[in-house]
Amino acid sequence: MHQSLATPRPLFGDNLTASLIAGLEAHGWAHAPGALDDELTAALRAEALVLDETGETHAGAVGRGRHEQHDRSIRRTRIAWLDGASPAQTRFLEGAEALRRSLNRALYLGLFEFEAHYAVYPPGGFYARHLDAFTLPAAGAGAGAGLGRRAERSRVVSLVAYLNDHWEEGHGGRLALWERAPMGADARPDMAALDDVTPAAEIAPAPGGLVLMLSESIPHEVRPAFAPRIAIAGWFRVNASVGGALDPAR
Numbered sequence: 001m002h003q004s005l006a007t008p009r010p011l012f013g014d015n016l017t018a019s020l021i022a023g024l025e026a027h028g029w030a031h032a033p034g035a036l037d038d039e040l041t042a043a044l045r046a047e048a049l050v051l052d053e054t055g056e057t058h059a060g061a062v063g064r065g066r067h068e069q070h071d072r073s074i075r076r077t078r079i080a081w082l083d084g085a086s087p088a089q090t091r092f093l094e095g096a097e098a099l100r101r102s103l104n105r106a107l108y109l110g111l112f113e114f115e116a117h118y119a120v121y122p123p124g125g126f127y128a129r130h131l132d133a134f135t136l137p138a139a140g141a142g143a144g145a146g147l148g149r150r151a152e153r154s155r156v157v158s159l160v161a162y163l164n165d166h167w168e169e170g171h172g173g174r175l176a177l178w179e180r181a182p183m184g185a186d187a188r189p190d191m192a193a194l195d196d197v198t199p200a201a202e203i204a205p206a207p208g209g210l211v212l213m214l215s216e217s218i219p220h221e222v223r224p225a226f227a228p229r230i231a232i233a234g235w236f237r238v239n240a241s242v243g244g245a246l247d248p249a250r
């Protein structure tokens with residue numbers, strides 16, 4: 001998206017961009033409180049709420065493509081994909097494009113595109129501990145699993161932006177994250193093994209805050225929110241084309 005823009009307008013200045021990149025490189029994640037300006041945060045929030053109220057959001061799934069599941073014990077939120085249909089979305093996506101180029105220049109990640117959705121967590125909403133991408137073990141993976149494996153693996157850097165106009169301690173809804181995913185005996189990440197491990201960070205979804213995480217290696221969860229929690233979650237992806245066909249799971 002927006003690859004043709006000559007110089008996309010960044011969301012924030014060079015210093016903040018550099019410190020986000022340094023954090024991502026050193027720890028696998030980075031947090032910039034108040035990264036988005038109030039005007040853009042407010043415009044995106046207003047749009048997320050209109051979409052939510054007019055029913056244009058749908059229950060968030062877990063997984064992608066044929067592997068999507070609606071499991072309310074894992075995730076309770078409503079989402080609507082960004083498509084650049086408003087000035088606020090265009091501004092945000094242009095900023096994400098500027099960030100994509102900076103990430104590629106600094107870290108040689110070969111990020112190809114960005115996809116993002118609004119996520120409105122109603123009171124009681126949460127998202128259980130997960131990775132945004134993971135590589136399934138090759139052994140025993142059938143043809144069906146192949147699609148999921150390729151699609152999931154194409155997410156490299158996750159981005160979260162918080163859109164609430166204020167957030168109080170008692171509202172919960174913190175993003176907890178860990179810096180390492182322990183492997184289970186089946187060579188899959190074992191999220192339950194982190195039950196007794198103190199998170200590396202617990203981030204309140206305060207207005208304009210921005211978080212970057214390596215999608216494959218940073219386990220994270222959204223704790224139950226006791227007020228409507230409005231955010232954008234997005235992913236920078238590598239080109240997952242196989243045999244000349246673009247990734248069909250879009």
Ligand SMILES: O=C(O)CCC(=O)C(=O)O
Binds near residue numbers: 160174175221
């Ligand atoms: O909203 C957040 O803090 C994180 C959301 C998330 O983990 C996701 O959508 O994958």
Ligand SMILES: [Fe+2]
Binds near residue numbers: 130158
């Ligand atoms: Fe996530």
